[in-house]
Amino acid sequence: MKRLTMLLVFLAIGAVAAGGYWYWQQSASAASSVGKSKSKGDGTGGRGGTLVVKATQAVAKPMPVLIEAVGTVESEHSVQIRAQVSGVLQSVLFKEGDKVEAGQLLFQIDPRTFQASYNQAQAQLARDQAQLENARVQRDRLEPLLKREFITQQEFDVAVTSTKSLEATVAADRALLEQAQIQLEFSRIRAPIAGRTGALAVKPGNLVPAAGGGAPLVTINSTDPILVSFSIPERQLEEIRSHQNEKEMRIEILPDRSGPPAAEGKLVFIDNTVTAQTGTVLLKTRVVNKNEILWPGQFINVRIILKIEPEAVVVPEAAVQPGQEGSFVYLIDADSKVQVHPVKISRQIGGDVVIASGVKAGAQIITEIPQALQPGITVRVAGAEGKGSVDKGKATGKKGKAKSED
Numbered sequence: 001m002k003r004l005t006m007l008l009v010f011l012a013i014g015a016v017a018a019g020g021y022w023y024w025q026q027s028a029s030a031a032s033s034v035g036k037s038k039s040k041g042d043g044t045g046g047r048g049g050t051l052v053v054k055a056t057q058a059v060a061k062p063m064p065v066l067i068e069a070v071g072t073v074e075s076e077h078s079v080q081i082r083a084q085v086s087g088v089l090q091s092v093l094f095k096e097g098d099k100v101e102a103g104q105l106l107f108q109i110d111p112r113t114f115q116a117s118y119n120q121a122q123a124q125l126a127r128d129q130a131q132l133e134n135a136r137v138q139r140d141r142l143e144p145l146l147k148r149e150f151i152t153q154q155e156f157d158v159a160v161t162s163t164k165s166l167e168a169t170v171a172a173d174r175a176l177l178e179q180a181q182i183q184l185e186f187s188r189i190r191a192p193i194a195g196r197t198g199a200l201a202v203k204p205g206n207l208v209p210a211a212g213g214g215a216p217l218v219t220i221n222s223t224d225p226i227l228v229s230f231s232i233p234e235r236q237l238e239e240i241r242s243h244q245n246e247k248e249m250r251i252e253i254l255p256d257r258s259g260p261p262a263a264e265g266k267l268v269f270i271d272n273t274v275t276a277q278t279g280t281v282l283l284k285t286r287v288v289n290k291n292e293i294l295w296p297g298q299f300i301n302v303r304i305i306l307k308i309e310p311e312a313v314v315v316p317e318a319a320v321q322p323g324q325e326g327s328f329v330y331l332i333d334a335d336s337k338v339q340v341h342p343v344k345i346s347r348q349i350g351g352d353v354v355i356a357s358g359v360k361a362g363a364q365i366i367t368e369i370p371q372a373l374q375p376g377i378t379v380r381v382a383g384a385e386g387k388g389s390v391d392k393g394k395a396t397g398k399k400g401k402a403k404s405e406d
Contacts, residue, residue: 051379054368055332056316060361063312063354064305066347067240071230071253071302073294075223076286077193080216083109083208084186089217096200100191100220107189107217109208114187118180125173132166139163195222196292221296226289228253228265230302231280240283241270243306251285253294254301258350261303263287263294312346313355319365320345320353329359330366332379338366340375 083089087109094106139159146156201215202208208217228251232240243249244267252261265287274281285302287294294300320327320343331339343358359365364381366373373379 050336051370051372051377052382053332053366053370053373053379055364055366055381056319058313058315058355058359058361058363058365060311060313062308062310063314063349063352065307065309066349067232067236067304067306069230069232069302069304071228071300073296073298073300074227074229075195075221075296076225076227077195077222078296079192079195079220081106081189081191081218081220082211082216083107083189084211085109085114085183086210087111087113087187087208089202089204089206089208092200092204094197096218097197099196099223100194102191102194104191105188106191106197109187109189111184111187114180114184118177118184121173121177121180125170125177128166128169128173132163132170135159135163135166189217191220193220193222195220223292223294223296224289225265225286226294226296227268227284227286228294228300228302229282229284231275231278231282232304234274234279234281237270237274237281239306240267240304246307248305248307250305251287252303252305253285253287254303255293255298257301263289267304309354311361313359313361314352315355315359315365316367317348317351317353319367321369330369330373330375331359332364332366332381336378336380338373338375338377338379 089107090110091108092106093108094100094104100106139156139162142151142156142159145151146153198219198221200218202217208214249267251265251267253263253265254261265285267283268286269282269284271282315329319329321329323342326342327345328340328342331341333339341358344356346354346356348354366379
């Protein structure tokens with residue numbers, strides 16, 4: 001009896017399992033039919049749909065032929081101010097960082113010692129000049145007496161020798177007075193050039209030594225005009241020299257590589273040797289810097305414009321793609337299909353890339369690359385269809401109006 005009951009239970013379970021399997025197969029078949037019908041009915045969702053892309057045309061426009069480098073701003077004149085006489089620094093007549101003019105009084109060293117020496121030399125000169133004047137009078141008085149033989153020749157010669165000796169003494173006194181005057185003038189330190197001052201090394205009240213000892217009191221750097229030095233590879237030297245005397249050649253200085261130039265100048269110096277360690281040549285340009293945009297010691301971008309190419313083919317930077325065999329772009333042909341064209345890049349200026357070969361002006365180039373983009377597929381440029389529909393609507397409107405007038 002137990003065996004019969006178990007057999008009936010197994011038969012019931014098998015029947016339920018077979019029914020469930022049959023129902024699952026029917027449901028799967030129905031879902032597949034619906035999916036196929038949907039895919040057949042949707043003409044834009046499958047592989048054959050048109051991909052929308054953003055594109056632009058390659059244009060021909062004047063573009064400079066240039067060489068780019070990184071340079072350093074340096075002062076054309078830099079002077080370290082040092083004391084030429086020793087003494088106590090009495091006053092500083094400017095502020096750190098001030099712009100000063102040539103000849104402007106900067107420092108005053110205690111002048112009392114030098115003033116006393118000057119006064120002493122002046123008094124000594126006056127004394128000897130008086131003695132000289134007396135000796136000349138004595139000589140002139142003895143000369144007619146010698147002719148009358150009232151005095152001997154020896155007496156007259158003594159008077160002449162005394163006069164000449166005092167003349168030499170007066171000349172030496174004048175030299176000493178001039179030296180004392182120079183020492184007194186050195187106690188007043190003036191700016192030898194126009195420029196901007198740096199940090200002070202000595203404050204008032206300190207004893208400053210004469211030139212050659214200690215740090216400079218201050219350093220003055222001229223800032224207008226200013227020099228920019230930069231190095232180029234030796235292989236580019238001949239190209240620069242061939243354009244050096246042409247009017248089109250100029251050098252632009254750019255604090256920001258993507259921004260506008262801050263100054264412009266001409267090439268003023270080419271070093272007479274190639275640096276063996278780096279294989280580069282040092283060059284310099286002089287530029288106007290009235291607003292002091294450039295600062296000595298600043299690193300700066302340098303752009304050497306050799307000439308202007310009148311019909312250069314230019315595309316946006318975003319359109320050029322890197323590849324294993326070089327750069328390339330995606331073109332849209334007359335049938336709105338995508339083609340891959342390898343290109344040779346001449347140079348890049350900001351966001352513009354100058355194409356040496358591979359693309360002609362007027363070619364339509366994709367600028368934003370979607371993930372689904374593949375060579376050979378059909379694409380539509382974003383905005384082109386809407387513009388066409390509007391134009392078509394306008395044309396239809398014009399035709400309808402013409403018919404109504406008829």
